[in-house]
Amino acid sequence: MKILIVDDQELVLLSLEKYLSDLGYEVSCANNMSDAITLYDELQPSLVISDINMPVLPNSKDTFRSLDYIKEMSGLEIVKYIKVIKKHSVPVMLLSGNYDDSVILKGFALGADDYMKKPLSLDEIANRIAKLIGVHDKKEKGNDDSYRLIQKKCIGVVIPFYDLKQEFFKRDYAKIIHTNLGYHFCFINLGDSNNLEDLEELMVGNEERISLYNCGDSIQLSEAVRLGALHLAKNKQFDFIGFINPDLEVAFKDFDDMVKTISNSSLKFVSCARPTALAIKNGIDILITKGIDFLIRKTLKIELHDALCGAKIMSKEVIEKTFIEKFMTNETFDLEILMRMKKIYGxxxxxxxxxxxxxxxxxxxxNSKVSAVTAIRNFVQIGQIALHYK
Incomplete structure (x- = not known):
């Protein structure tokens, strides 16, 4: 049984292609409507799975005439082409992170047979396919397929590291990559020339979801994050890009929650805040931290209580507008990002x-305590930032 998958996000295409091929289906993929229609005519598939929000290439706009109400949702064009123009009974399943009921109704009005909202599990997709065209008997589904998710958005994450063994100890990247199919992790070496075997082993078979980016020798954290983010921003499939500071021992589930927050809102930048009551026990550390946060709030003029906590997720627009120039500081570059945003957006x-x-x-x-030396550096750097971006 042949399945045609249409999606402009490479991570989604590759994940679905591999999974459904392993189940025994013959899978073909297209990342735009022009190629999708060409492949449909050539292959005559048993099922078409298409994302709603799809690009139409400039040279394909005159290939077929759009209905007025689907000009901005070109994924519905494949439904129209199969059901209205060709009058075929081939089932079409639509995928999207769009929760607008009117979009769903338009798809069904054109003849779509099923609709699934992202995020969704591979197990759920397999069950829906089985109902539409039957189960292929080549291979059974895995026991953990219900936990392997295709996210609503595709996310690029910069992971700078000093000690790869320690980074892998903090977060089980093998499990994270296996279960979160909408993420690409870009590792950047900050000085660990050894112990790369675990990463290289993990990259085998996961090249689309994990990479090692070489920024050169003796690079500072702020520059590694900047170059890594700009590198990921060149990839059109990523909706958002983030980073996790190597000194921050944050659970990936917390980072994923930040991604959900920005994905379901009009926000352009989401930062995390450490639970002070748990992280800082010493009274002097509390005073230092509160002093730094007070200065940051006065500088930014917005209410943030842990702006230097090094886990951030932001839109590609923010990366493209604020990461072009090298940061002045290393330990407080998070504040520089926000100051550049303040200058741009007001x-x-x-x-x-x-x-x-x-x-x-x-x-x-x-790693949550702020040493006296680090605190002094932070105070000085915050002052430099305030003067430079005033």
Whole structure:
């Protein structure tokens, strides 16, 4: 049985193609409507699975005439082509992160047979396919397929590391990559020339979801994050890009919650905030941290309580507008990103597009203390930023 998958996000295409091929289906893929229609005519598939929000290439706009109400949702064009123009009975399943009921109704009005909202599990997709065209007997589904998710959006994450063994100890990347199919993790080496075997082993078969980006020798954290983010921003499939500081022992589930927050809103930037009561026990550390946060709030003029907590997720627009120039500072570059956003969007809008989300699952408190030397550097760097971006 042949299945045609249509989606403009490579991570989705590759994940579905591999999974359904392993189940025994003959799978073909297209990342735009022009190629999708060409492949449909050539292959005559048993089922078409298409995302709603799809690009139509410039040279394909005159291939067929659009209905007025689907010009902005070209994924519905494949439904129209199969059901209205060709008058075929081939089932069409639509996928989308769009929760607008009117979009769903338009798809069904054209003749779509099924609709699934992202995020969705591979297990659920297999069950829906089985109902539409039957089960292939080549291979049974895996026991963990219900936990393997295709996210609503595709996310690129920069992971700088000093010690890869420690980074892998903090987060089980093998499990994370296996179960979260909408993520690509870009690792950047900050000085660990050894112990790369685990990463290289993990990359085998996962090249579309994990990479090692070489920024050169003796690179600082801020520059590694900047170059890594710009590198990921060149890839059109990523909706959002983030980073996790190597000193921050945050659970991946917390980061995924931040992604859900920005995906379901008009926000452009989401930062995390550490649970102070759990992370900081010493009274002096509390005073230092509160002093730093007070200065940051006065500088930004918006309410943030842990702006230097190094886990962030942002739109590609923010990357493209604020990461072009090298950051002045290393330990407080998070603040520089926000100051550049303030200059671009204005302080009033900044408060509407920036959100601070408390962490729920603090893994460890060992790296949360601020030493006196680090505190002094932070105070000095905040002052430099305030003067430079005023």
């Amino acid at each position: 302080v009033d809008k900044l408060g509407d597009i920036v959100y601070e989300q408390p962490l729920k699952r603090w893994m460890s408190c060992n």
